[in-house]
Amino acid sequence: MHATPRVGNLAIDCADLGAMATFWGGLLGMKVTYRKDTWLDLEPLGAEGPVLSFQKVPEAKSGKNRLHLDLYVPDVDAAGARARELGGSPAGGRQDRPDMSFQIWRDPEGNEFCLVTRK
Template identity: 30%
Template sequence: MDENPVLGITVDCHDAQVVAAFWCRALGYVEAPPPQGWSDWPSFLRDHEVPEEEWGDGAAITPVSGAGPTISFLKVPESKTVKNRVHLDVKVGGGRHVDHELRLSRILAKEADLLAHGARRQREDHLDGHLDHLVMEDPEGNEFCIV
C-alpha cells in the first residue's frame, strides 16, 4: 500500500476543454503533461485506442510549479442538478488579517477577470460588516468561492 497517496481532483462536466481552460485561468494552472513515456497526448490516446472523436472528452491541468493537485475534467452526459458538497476556494484576498479594503480590491479584481471568462456570481457573504468571500459558479455552474 502506498504510504503517501497523491491528491487528484476530478470535475464532471459537459465540455472538458472549456471548463479546464477556465480553471487554468482561475488557478494559474497549465495543461498537464502527458503521462511518463509519451511525448504528447495524441500519442498516449492513440496507444490506448481512444477513438479520436473522444479526445476532447477529458482534460487535466496542473500547477505550473508541479506542487499541488492535478485537476481532471471528465465529460459526462448528465447535467449538474444540486449544490456541490465540495468546492474549491480561489484564495486571493490574503486572509482575514489583511486590511479590508485591500482584501476587497483583490477579491473584486479576481472576480472581474473570471466573470470575463465565463464565471457567474451567485452571492457575496459578509463578516463583521465587510465582504468575506464571493460564491461563484464556473461556466457549467460548479460552485467555488473567491476569498
C-alpha cells in the same frame, strides 16, 4: 502497516472539456498538461499536486456541489471580475467578516467555488 493515501487528482465532471480548460486554466493561470476525449488535466495545484482534472460526462450538473474549491485571492472583487470575463457568474453577494471576505461563484457549467480574501 497501512500507507496514508495522498490526493492525486481533484476531478470535476463536465460536459465541455474545452470550456472548462479555458475557464479554470485562465482563472488559475495554469496550462493543460494532458487531454484525451473524456479527460483533461491542468498543472498540479502546488509543487506536490493534486492535479485539477475534468471528466466529460453525459449528464448535466444538478444540485449543489458536495465539494468545492476555496480560492485565496488578494482581492475578491478583482478576482470576481476576472472570473466573469472567463464566463463565471456570482452565486451570491460578497460576504465580509472580521477575518475574511468571500463570494461564491459558479464556473460556466454551474460548479460552485469561493473567492476568499483573508484579513
